[in-house]
Amino acid sequence: MGPVFTQAALAPGLRYRLTLQGGVQRGDLETSKALQLSVNGGADWFRPEPLPSQLTAHEAIYIVMGQGVPLAARLLAPPLPGTPETLTLTLELLPPAPKCQASTECDDGNACTVDTCTSEGACEHEQVLCVAGTACTPDPGAAVPPSSENEAPAPSDDTCVDATWPSLVVNGALDMTLECGVDAWMDPGASAMDACGAVPVRTYNSGHDAYGPGPNPCAEGTYSVQYIAWNALGYTTKAIRAVKVDDRTPPTLKLKGPAFMTHPCGSQWQDPGVEAFDACYGYIAPEVKWQGEVNGWIEGTYTKVYTLTDSGGNAALPVSRTIQVVHCPWK
DSSP: OOOSEEEOOOOTTOEEEEEEESOBOSTTOOGGGSEEEESSTTSSOBOOOOOGGGOBTTEEEEEEEOOSSOEEEEESSOBOTTSOSSOEEEEEEOOOOOOOSSGGGGOOSOTTEEEEEOTTSOEEEEEOSEETTEEOSOOOOSOBOOOOTTOOOOOOTTSOOOOSOOEEEESSOSEEEEETTTSOOOOOOEEEEETTEEEOEEEESSSSBTTOOOOOTTSOEEEEEEEEEEOTTOOEEEEEEEEEEEOOSOOEEEESSOSEEEEESSSOOOOOOEEEEETTTEEOGGGOEEEOOOOTTSOEEEEEEEEOBOTTSOBOOOEEEEEEEEOOTTO
């Protein structure tokens, strides 16, 4: 099927909204999947992805970026019965996406993302594991109801019994280290067997049982996770895993505002400040130290250096800002 719509070259870097209204049929083909586009005169075709939030049974909206070449479109199926025979395909130029000036303009309301404004004026939202000592990972679900130490089933005449201790195998290392704010806690678990087969293993403080929240990957410390298995005769085997949450990752420092500033003589220079983030402790700007003074009444070039060391002793790469005081009338 040949193109049903052709547009002159779309300006490179600009955004366009393409709207398809009507209905199509071909087996289970939906309207949103019926459109194909080409940017090389119909030699090659691709199917664009519609905006999910604006997708209906008889309308699909797409956002396309201009590439400086003509855009062609075609449909893969005829209209649905009972719908207008003519489908509407419209192209609309969108205004340029707004550019940010500061990271405060990029706040997406999600406490579990680090919102930054790039040098190109685009907002970025990096997902983080921890905020203020609390993990951003999903709730592991309901805890397993407590089990009694005395709940070992009483053997019956036809039940296999083993009058020895079960063999308990803990998956992974008994001594584990998690990087605070970087590594999420996932219990590797354990298994047990005796001569009669598999033996249930109870866990304590794994985060998936009723005996404790488990290791907190957002707070330094050493946590214990216990595994216990007992067979039908009550023979019991235990093991303890030690999980150390350690902070070995340096925090990051980023200047707010430019690295070079000019300041008109005769007033106090206002420091735009810095952004300070630590994977384990979150936003720690109050911990930033600085060196260098700026005298707003004396012409010259001044340098201010910012440093940061987190409570784990990890130092961030320092950043600096140069300030030039100019145009003193009393020079």
